Amino acid sequence: xxxxxxxxxxPMGDGCLRGASVSLSDLERSYGGVAAVAGVSLDIQSGEFxxxxxxxxxxxxxxxxxxxxxxxxxxxxxxxxxxSVVDTPPYRRNIGMVFQNYALFPHxxxxxxxAFPLKQRRVPKVxxxxxxxxxxxxxxxxxxxxxxxxxxxxxxQQRVAVARALVFKPRLLLMDEPLGALDKQLRExxxxxxxxxxxxxxxxxxxxxxxxxxxxxxxDRIVVMNDGKVAQVGRPEDLYDRPCNRFVASFIGESNxxxxxxxxxxxxxxxxxxxxxxxxxxxxxRLAIGAEITLATRPERLRFAEQLAESDAINRIAVTVTExxxxxxxxxxxxxxxxxxxxxxxxxxxxxxxxxxxGDRVEIAWSVADTIIV
Amino acid sequence: xxDSSMTPSMRILGGRREWSRWxxxxxxxxxxxxxxxxxxYMAVFYAIPxxxxxxxxxxxxxxxxxHYAALPSDVVFLKVLWITLSTSFxxxxxxxxxxxxxxxxxxxxxxxxxLILIVVLLPFWTSVLVRTYAWMVLLGRHGMINExxxxxxxxxxxxxxxxxxxxxxxxxxxxxxxxMILPIANALRQIDPSLALASSGLGATPWGTFRQVTFPLxxxxxxxxxxxxxxxxxxxxxTPAMVGGSRDITLSMLIAQEVDQLHWxxxxxxxxxxxxxxxxxxxxxxxxPGVGNTFRTSK
Numbered sequence: 001x002x003x004x005x006x007x008x009x010x011p012m013g014d015g016c017l018r019g020a021s022v023s024l025s026d027l028e029r030s031y032g033g034v035a036a037v038a039g040v041s042l043d044i045q046s047g048e049f050x051x052x053x054x055x056x057x058x059x060x061x062x063x064x065x066x067x068x069x070x071x072x073x074x075x076x077x078x079x080x081x082x083x084s085v086v087d088t089p090p091y092r093r094n095i096g097m098v099f100q101n102y103a104l105f106p107h108x109x110x111x112x113x114x115a116f117p118l119k120q121r122r123v124p125k126v127x128x129x130x131x132x133x134x135x136x137x138x139x140x141x142x143x144x145x146x147x148x149x150x151x152x153x154x155x156x157q158q159r160v161a162v163a164r165a166l167v168f169k170p171r172l173l174l175m176d177e178p179l180g181a182l183d184k185q186l187r188e189x190x191x192x193x194x195x196x197x198x199x200x201x202x203x204x205x206x207x208x209x210x211x212x213x214x215x216x217x218x219x220d221r222i223v224v225m226n227d228g229k230v231a232q233v234g235r236p237e238d239l240y241d242r243p244c245n246r247f248v249a250s251f252i253g254e255s256n257x258x259x260x261x262x263x264x265x266x267x268x269x270x271x272x273x274x275x276x277x278x279x280x281x282x283x284x285x286r287l288a289i290g291a292e293i294t295l296a297t298r299p300e301r302l303r304f305a306e307q308l309a310e311s312d313a314i315n316r317i318a319v320t321v322t323e324x325x326x327x328x329x330x331x332x333x334x335x336x337x338x339x340x341x342x343x344x345x346x347x348x349x350x351x352x353x354x355x356x357x358x359g360d361r362v363e364i365a366w367s368v369a370d371t372i373i374v
Numbered sequence: 375x376x377d378s379s380m381t382p383s384m385r386i387l388g389g390r391r392e393w394s395r396w397x398x399x400x401x402x403x404x405x406x407x408x409x410x411x412x413x414x415y416m417a418v419f420y421a422i423p424x425x426x427x428x429x430x431x432x433x434x435x436x437x438x439x440x441h442y443a444a445l446p447s448d449v450v451f452l453k454v455l456w457i458t459l460s461t462s463f464x465x466x467x468x469x470x471x472x473x474x475x476x477x478x479x480x481x482x483x484x485x486x487x488x489l490i491l492i493v494v495l496l497p498f499w500t501s502v503l504v505r506t507y508a509w510m511v512l513l514g515r516h517g518m519i520n521e522x523x524x525x526x527x528x529x530x531x532x533x534x535x536x537x538x539x540x541x542x543x544x545x546x547x548x549x550x551x552x553x554m555i556l557p558i559a560n561a562l563r564q565i566d567p568s569l570a571l572a573s574s575g576l577g578a579t580p581w582g583t584f585r586q587v588t589f590p591l592x593x594x595x596x597x598x599x600x601x602x603x604x605x606x607x608x609x610x611x612x613t614p615a616m617v618g619g620s621r622d623i624t625l626s627m628l629i630a631q632e633v634d635q636l637h638w639x640x641x642x643x644x645x646x647x648x649x650x651x652x653x654x655x656x657x658x659x660x661x662x663p664g665v666g667n668t669f670r671t672s673k
Contacts, residue, residue: 070571090574091582103572107590116586120577164576 019047019204020080020171022067027076029062036062038228039076044206049198051207053215054225055251060208063225064174067206069093080172091120096165096173100180102157104149110136110160111145117168135163155186162194166201175207179214191218212252216240224248246294246374255296256343257374258317262291270373275339279315281371294374299332299344301370304356305363316365319343321356331355335364424649427642434639441643451628451644458625459651461539461614462607465546469603470596472547473554477595480555481562494555502549506616509545510536513617542618546610553606554599561595562588601659605652 022044029037037059044050052060065071067078069090077084085093104113111132118128136142139159149157158178165173175194179187195218198205209215215222216236224231224239224247232239232248243249246257260272260279270283272293281295305316322342323334326349333356335343345364347353356362397403431441445451480490497505512518513535520532535541565588573583611626618624623631625648632641 068571068575070575090571091577091579093575094577095575097572097575099568099572101566101568103566103568105569105573105587105591116573116578117576120579120582168577 018171019045019202021046021082022172022204022206023079023082024063024067025077025079027063027066027078028074029059029066029071030074035228037066037073040225040228040230041076042223042230042233044204047202047204049195049205049207049218049220051209051215051219051222052225053209053212053222053252054231055210057227058225059228060210060223060225061176062228064176064206064208068095068097068174094168094170094172096168096170098158098161098165098173098175098178100177102149102161102178104157104160104164106149108148109145110141110147110149110152113149113160114145114164114167116164121168131167135167138166139163154182155190158182158190162197166197170203172204172206175205177209178207180209180211187214194218216252222252224251226251240298241370241372243296243372243374246296249296249372249374254299254344255374256299256302258295258297258337258341258343260293260295262287262289262293264289269368274317275337275341277317277338279317279371280312280368281315281373282368283373285373287373296372296374297366297370300330300346302343302345302364302366304345304347305365313368314365315368315371316363318361318363321358321360321362324356324358326355428646430638430642431646434642441639445643445647454623454625454628455647457622458608461542461546461622461624462604465543465550465607466600466604468543468547469550469554470600473551473558473599474596476551477555477558477562477592480559494552497549498552502612505549506545506613509541509548509613509617513541513544536617538619539622542614542622545613545617546607549613550603550606553602557598557602558592558595561592561598565591597659597662601655605655608648608652 022042024040024042024044027037027040028035036057040059040063052063054060062071066073069085069088073086078086080093080095105116108116114132114135115128118131123131132145133142136145139162141156141159141163144152144156144160149160152160161178178194179190182190191214194205194207207215207218216239219236221233221235222239223233226247231251232244234242239248239252243252243255246255249255249257258274258279260274262270263273263278264271265287268282268284270281270287270293272279272281272295274295279295287293317337319335319337321333322336325332325334329349331347331349331353333345333347335345337343343364432439434441476490476494480487480494483490510517514520515532515534515536517536519535520529523529524532569587569591570583573587574580578586609626610624611630614622614624615627615630625644629641629644629648632638632644
């Protein structure tokens with residue numbers, strides 16, 4: 001609670017500050033007949049850290065730009081706290097925004113940049129100076145107020161951009177790949193800092209990224225987007241453990257895909273045949289006997305079979321090692337099944353674990369619970 | 375190996391080797407040679423005449439500073455200098471006012487940009503003389519403007535438009551517009567478009583964004599355009615001579631008059647002064663914040 005008691009001194013310190021809820025209904029945006037966003041419906045809870053994740057061209061940035069008000073939807077509605085904002089210009093939406101390239105005003109000092117939103121809101125000068133000083137403090141930049149953006153490093157510019165987006169106490173903060181231009185080390189530090197800020201401020205964060213690891217680390221919920229549509233929404237662990245389709249399974253983390261044919265159903269379990277081998281997977285779907293399905297598994301959930309006892313809860317398949325790569329903490333094996341499907345297995349490296357050689361014929365196994373139908 | 379024993383092809387190869395050694399040892403040799411024809415041209419047809427003109431102001435008819443010493447008490451000169459400077463100043467301001475919105479439109483236009491550019495550059499492709507005659511046709515006592523105003527019943531007697539200071543200013547603004555529009559449009563185009571979005575997102579109205587972000591960031595273009603237009607306006611001759619009033623004599627007209635009367639020393643003195651004012655302005659502009667490196671983008 002040390003953090004919380006110190007909050008009163010911070011610029012966003014009103015106790016009553018609560019994140020805005022955002023609701024998108026059937027949102028569409030097309031450019032010259034081509035849909036960038038094609039019917040997105042989402043309910044974002046107050047105080048949530050929500051990430052829009054997707055490859056470039058998936059419509060995630062366009063969705064964010066429509067929430068900010070920089071682009072008008074071709075169809076559909078955006079409501080903030082239940083009130084439609086489609087006809088509200090961006091300067092009246094009161095939303096904090098951090099841009100990919102930070103968009104700091106090059107002709108203004110750091111302090112003037114941070115004071116900019118306060119000046120637009122006619123905050124008196126003395127109050128402005130106090131809030132700017134507090135925002136600099138919050139972002140660990142005291143003493144930098146008099147510098148120009150070009151005199152700062154990328155990480156410092158990013159902090160100034162965040163300070164500027166938060167200083168006027170918005171209840172919603174939008175971030176468009178804010179860490180994209182930074183190196184890995186700095187990115188990881190700032191990811192933690194974003195989480196800390198989110199926890200301290202309690203406002204709603206909507207974050208756009210194409211980096212699945214960043215999305216998994218930071219978000220309460222992730223919206224995976226593809227081709228202008230929502231592919232799946234869920235908590236990071238849900239998306240990783242239960243991807244609902246092949247796109248999500250391959251975009252978040254790595255997956256092995258095995259084509260199979262449904263041979264039998266027992267309770268919530270489906271038994272499918274893949275190249276003469278019977279594999280099991282849990283499902284709530286009603287699948288017909290003979291239906292063609294794809295089974296997916298994560299490479300780090302596969303084991304070499306001699307490590308596991310025979311059981312109904314385990315799938316086994318015979319493979320040949322085609323490539324063996326040592327990558328520090330893990331060994332990575334490329335495998336080939338009898339019917340030619342390529343698989344990847346990741347094993348934690350250790351002096352006690354025997355390295356497999358290329359050409360070894362082995363049996364691998366994984367838990368039925370880790371088998372997903374996509 | 376003696377020189378006489380070399381075959382011609384060996385001599386060429388040896389020459390090539392020597393040439394590449396020179397290029398390595400003297401890095402500025404290639405740029406110098408590339409620029410040499412122009413440098414030579416400029417020396418013969420520009421530098422030498424300018425220097426001899428400067429000398430005329432000092433040594434005609436004998437070596438002295440008499441021509442310069444006489445200027446502060448020369449009433450005609452002072453009046454002409456004042457007319458030249460004030461006309462240039464008014465023309466520069468009027469050009470800025472008319473050019474900025476066009477530059478803004480040009481920098482924001484996508485599909486219509488080439489069209490706007492053609493319209494902007496059209497004056498460039500017509501000679502100053504032709505354009506000045508066109509203004510005479512428009513502004514004359516029985517010109518199109520007077521005829522139109524009388525036909526509409528706004529005026530009863532034709533207005534005196536031609537051969538006034540106003541006529542000079544109108545024609546000069548028209549001729550100088552592209553020199554203002556292009557640098558400003560260029561500066562505007564270089565502004566990162568996300569800055570305007572950021573400003574809007576942070577609560578600035580469209581006018582607030584223009585006043586606090588777009589306009590300040592376009593200052594290098596504004597300064598460059600104003601400098602260019604002012605300096606060019608200082609040396610205008612044909613336009614004020616043809617459409618201006620009989621009492622509106624500019625420095626270049628005075629210079630021409632003096633040359634006609636073979637007062638070489640006095641004409642040279644005036645020319646030197648005109649050059650000095652222009653160079654002085656360029657020097658001052660270089661020192662201004664905003665024209666230098668103050669407004670680099672943060673990237």
